[in-house]
Amino acid sequence: MIIDISTVKDIKGASIEVELEGPPDPMAIAGVTLKPVTPVHVVAKATSTGHSAILVQGKARAEFTAECHRCLREFVFDVETEFQEQYHKAVHRPSPMSEYEEDEVLTYNGDFVDISKEVNSHLALSLPIQLICSSECKGLCPVCGKDLNDGECACSEEKGDIRLAPLAQLHPSQAKDEF
Known part of the structure; x- marks a missing residue:
């Protein structure tokens, strides 16, 4: 140019x-x-x-x-x-x-x-640090790799680490059966 x-x-x-x-x-x-x-x-x-x-x-x-x-x-x-x-x-x-x-x-x-x-x-x-196709992009399932934009996968959600369960008592309203 x-x-x-x-x-x-x-x-x-x-x-x-x-x-x-x-x-x-x-x-x-x-x-x-x-x-x-x-x-x-x-x-x-x-x-x-x-x-x-x-x-x-x-x-x-x-x-x-x-x-x-x-x-x-x-x-x-x-x-x-x-x-x-x-x-x-x-x-x-x-x-x-x-x-x-x-x-x-x-x-x-x-x-x-x-x-x-x-x-x-x-x-x-001017390029963004991460290239994301849209702000609503859900990405891939970390367990099976399915594209979550095409629908939910059949994988079960992992519960949190049981060793951290006592910390849930600090904020019981946020725990919501994570452990």
């Missing part, structure tokens, strides 16, 4: 709005690989802030398929994010910045700013 900034880079305050699409980077969460369904759609505004700097602000959206962490069914979900990054013209001379600081400075060469890496990073940071 590359933005042509040739018309705005030398005029402080000048901006250009663009819509871009590009392939998302491969992503995985907790060992689950996300498969892209749609390309990443980006709506962005690039503004020259002077001193060879370009501020890029925008929104990105993509759809992925993944396996639900509760029921293991495959489902499609949207990922949306907003981003704001500042790019500086690449300079090939020794600078007073440390190597660590140089790694954090985003650069562009010539008349083009490539925002692909940062957009994909923002999308990855």
